[in-house]
Amino acid sequence: MDPDEDLLVRAVSEPAAFEPLVDRHSVALHGYLVRRAPTAADDLLSEVWLQAYATRHTYDAARGPARGWLFGVARNVLARHWQTVSRATDASQAASEIPEGDPWRAVDQRLDAAAMGPELRDGLARLPEPERELLLLVAWEQLTPTEAAAVVGIPAGTARSRLHRARTRLRVALTGTTLTNLTGDFA
Amino acid sequence: MTHEEQDTHVLDFPGATALKNAGRTEPPDPAVLAAARALLRQAMAADTEHAVPATPATAIVVTPRLGRRRLLACVAAVAAVAAGVAVLPVVGVGSEPPASVSAADLFNSMADRAASGTQRNAPYWKTTVKTWAEGDRTHTDEYYLSRNALVIKTQNGRTVTKKGPRGGTSWSVGNRQVSWDNLDKLPTRPDALRRLLSAGAQGASAAEQAVRQSGELLTDSPASPRLRAALYRVLADTPGAEVTERVKDGAGRIGTEISWKWSKNFAHSPHDPNWIVRPSDGQLLEIYHVRDDDADHVTERDTYLYAGPADSVR
Numbered sequence: 001m002d003p004d005e006d007l008l009v010r011a012v013s014e015p016a017a018f019e020p021l022v023d024r025h026s027v028a029l030h031g032y033l034v035r036r037a038p039t040a041a042d043d044l045l046s047e048v049w050l051q052a053y054a055t056r057h058t059y060d061a062a063r064g065p066a067r068g069w070l071f072g073v074a075r076n077v078l079a080r081h082w083q084t085v086s087r088a089t090d091a092s093q094a095a096s097e098i099p100e101g102d103p104w105r106a107v108d109q110r111l112d113a114a115a116m117g118p119e120l121r122d123g124l125a126r127l128p129e130p131e132r133e134l135l136l137l138v139a140w141e142q143l144t145p146t147e148a149a150a151v152v153g154i155p156a157g158t159a160r161s162r163l164h165r166a167r168t169r170l171r172v173a174l175t176g177t178t179l180t181n182l183t184g185d186f187a
Numbered sequence: 188m189t190h191e192e193q194d195t196h197v198l199d200f201p202g203a204t205a206l207k208n209a210g211r212t213e214p215p216d217p218a219v220l221a222a223a224r225a226l227l228r229q230a231m232a233a234d235t236e237h238a239v240p241a242t243p244a245t246a247i248v249v250t251p252r253l254g255r256r257r258l259l260a261c262v263a264a265v266a267a268v269a270a271g272v273a274v275l276p277v278v279g280v281g282s283e284p285p286a287s288v289s290a291a292d293l294f295n296s297m298a299d300r301a302a303s304g305t306q307r308n309a310p311y312w313k314t315t316v317k318t319w320a321e322g323d324r325t326h327t328d329e330y331y332l333s334r335n336a337l338v339i340k341t342q343n344g345r346t347v348t349k350k351g352p353r354g355g356t357s358w359s360v361g362n363r364q365v366s367w368d369n370l371d372k373l374p375t376r377p378d379a380l381r382r383l384l385s386a387g388a389q390g391a392s393a394a395e396q397a398v399r400q401s402g403e404l405l406t407d408s409p410a411s412p413r414l415r416a417a418l419y420r421v422l423a424d425t426p427g428a429e430v431t432e433r434v435k436d437g438a439g440r441i442g443t444e445i446s447w448k449w450s451k452n453f454a455h456s457p458h459d460p461n462w463i464v465r466p467s468d469g470q471l472l473e474i475y476h477v478r479d480d481d482a483d484h485v486t487e488r489d490t491y492l493y494a495g496p497a498d499s500v501r
Contacts, residue, residue, distance in 0.1 A: 016231065018231070019224070019227065019228075022223060022224055022227060026215065026220050027214050027215065030212075030215040030219065031210075031212045034212050034215075035210055035212060041215075042215065042216070042222075042433075045215065045219060045220075046219075046222055046223040046227075049223045049226070049227050050226055050227065050230055053227055053230055053231070110209055110210070111206075111209050113209075114205070114208065114209035116202070116205055116206070116209055117202065117205070119202075120201075120202040120205065120206065123202075124206075135197070136210070138197050138198065139198055139203070139207050139210060140207070140210030164197075167197060167198070167199060167200050170200040170202075171200045171201070174201040174202060175201060
């Protein structure tokens with residue numbers, strides 16, 4: 001059994017078994033949060049661990065690896081954060097601005113800060129959000145497609161399809177290749 | 188398909204490497220991890236009959252004692268003049284467990300950071316300090332401490348030079364003075380260093396002395412990275428420290444506040460001081476003091492805008 005999985009399962013009856021997970025995954029989870037909500041990441045990390053601890057009994061190894069489950073908890077915490085921020089955002093904000101509560105905002109700012117080429121930024125911006133999210137989970141969180149699928153709660157096959165589609169769309173955007181390369185449900 | 192193969196496959200498009208690189212982040216501040224752990228332990232403790240040692244999530248604090256002026260009056264060494272502080276109050280040595288888990292973690296993390304620093308020998312140890320005291324105006328001055336003198340460049344353009352004591356600038360370590368050049372000869376094993384720092388004192392007084400002298404060495408001496416790391420480890424093993432996260436100093440910088448809860452007053456530490464440190468690099472940002480009868484009433488702030496080696500006075 002995967003050590004993380006073992007800890008999560010044991011933690012249901014032995015709470016102390018949960019704590020080693022904090023040491024093992026905090027850096028990765030904080031990275032995930034800081035890339036998407038930089039100013040709130042420190043506080044959100046605590047929320048993630050509290051939420052994960054409170055819902056540890058819902059972990060089902062059959063539905064994916066423990067790491068993916070933890071990132072899924074972080075994703076839910078982030079979603080609530082964005083909802084809160086959206087509600088608090090001034091309704092008079094200009095329509096052209098990316099709203100504070102839009103997950104893409106921090107990501108795009110990060111890409112901009114990294115001096116990433118406008119073509120790639122534009123290509124990423126044009127990806128459907130579910131595809132972009134999966135792509136960034138693989139590129140930034142170094143999750144496998146199967147783990148990324150567990151994070152967003154979809155079958156692994158669906159995640160692989162979406163990732164394939166995202167990759168193809170980016171190739172099209174960045175090299176000028178036509179969409180005839182797309183196959184199956186990717187077209 | 189391995190993870191690496193999957194990753195390679197998925198990220199096979201122009202610019203993929205740049206995208207991956209754009210995701211790089213710094214590791215979280217140790218205080219952030221300490222807070223998460225503390226909150227989790229509280230939740231775990233609530234789940235169990237026998238409580239897991241819990242640390243208040245929002246409370247990690249250290250309390251220094253002497254203000255700049257007071258230190259000037261008390262300490263003969265030129266070093267202390269520039270330091271303007273670093274006196275930590277401590278309580279209950281012997282009867283209490285070592286520093287709370289969070290405080291110990293924090294100090295140990297700072298020790299790790301300090302140990303990775305690079306040694307730089309320079310003729311001066313410079314501190315730029317923004318000082319505010321109740322009833323007085325705020326002023327920012329620069330202190331250049333050398334082996335045999337202290338040069339103060341005041342905000343209003345004056346330069347004051349004070350000759351050091353006979354034998355040169357030195358720092359209190361236990362019941363003796365250690366010169367600039369002998370700092371490197373101090374032991375860097377925490378237990379040995381603690382014995383030296385505590386020499387000549389007993390019980391709670393020994394702990395207070397060790398903490399106070401550690402603070403002086405950390406703020407106002409050209410201590411090597413190894414010595415700084417050892418000093419932080421001494422602090423990590425000293426009881427009574429509390430920590431409060433995400434506190435702003437007088438310059439608006441966010442740091443972690445550390446206070447020591449002393450069971451009694453000490454001659455050298457008549458007031459409980461509060462330190463604000465930056466765990467990411469182990470820098471002391473500020474020392475402030477409050478009224479004995481009102482912890483919310485700040486009476487003096489010394490905000491360290493810079494502390495480090497300098498090649499010349501300018």
